[in-house]
Amino acid sequence: MTNAIKIQPVISKTDHKSALKRIETLMDQEKRTRGEEIELETLFVLVSNYEEKHILIFPPDPIDAIRFRMEQQGLTQKDLSKILGSKHRASEYLNKKIPLSIEAIRKLNDSLGISGDILIQKYTTKR
Numbered sequence: 001m002t003n004a005i006k007i008q009p010v011i012s013k014t015d016h017k018s019a020l021k022r023i024e025t026l027m028d029q030e031k032r033t034r035g036e037e038i039e040l041e042t043l044f045v046l047v048s049n050y051e052e053k054h055i056l057i058f059p060p061d062p063i064d065a066i067r068f069r070m071e072q073q074g075l076t077q078k079d080l081s082k083i084l085g086s087k088h089r090a091s092e093y094l095n096k097k098i099p100l101s102i103e104a105i106r107k108l109n110d111s112l113g114i115s116g117d118i119l120i121q122k123y124t125t126k127r
Contacts, residue, residue, distance in 0.1 A: 004121045007042050012052040019047050048119045062119045063096055096126045 004118045010019050026032060060068070070080060081090035084104055092098045100108070105119040 002013050007039060007046070010043075010046040015055075016047065019043050019050075021045065025037075031051050059118050059121050062100060062121050063094060063123060065114050065118045066108060066112070067094070069114055073112070083107055096123065099123070099125055 008015060008018075010016050023040065023043050026036055026043075029036070032040065066080070070076070077090055077094060078087070080094070081087040084090050084093070084107055089104070091101060093104065099121060105116060108114050108119055109116050
């Protein structure tokens with residue numbers, strides 16, 4: 001007799017929570033059976049579909065995204081000033097003294113690979 005995989009649709013918060021617990025349990029196992037691998041892959045899809053429809057994820061603050069990418073790539077403010085063409089301007093952007101210009105958005109998109117959709121988001125400046 002084989003162990004049947006019992007997979008339920010993920011249509012509620014309770015279903016979502018249960019599926020995440022099961023995913024965590026399966027991920028923590030050092031070895032999984034083929035059936036468990038299939039179950040894990042299926043749960044990933046079901047959870048992803050639920051989250052796409054029901055969980056709002058707001059885009060990050062543009063300056064936070066720049067700082068994060070700089071950290072990922074081991075860049076300093078000096079490196080950023082080379083990208084933007086001005087040490088003073090890089091400081092103003094990072095300290096939110098002025099909003100990003102279109103030219104800065106283009107340079108950051110090209111050099112750091114940050115999506116323009118993220119860089120054009122509104123944020124509060126500290127004027």
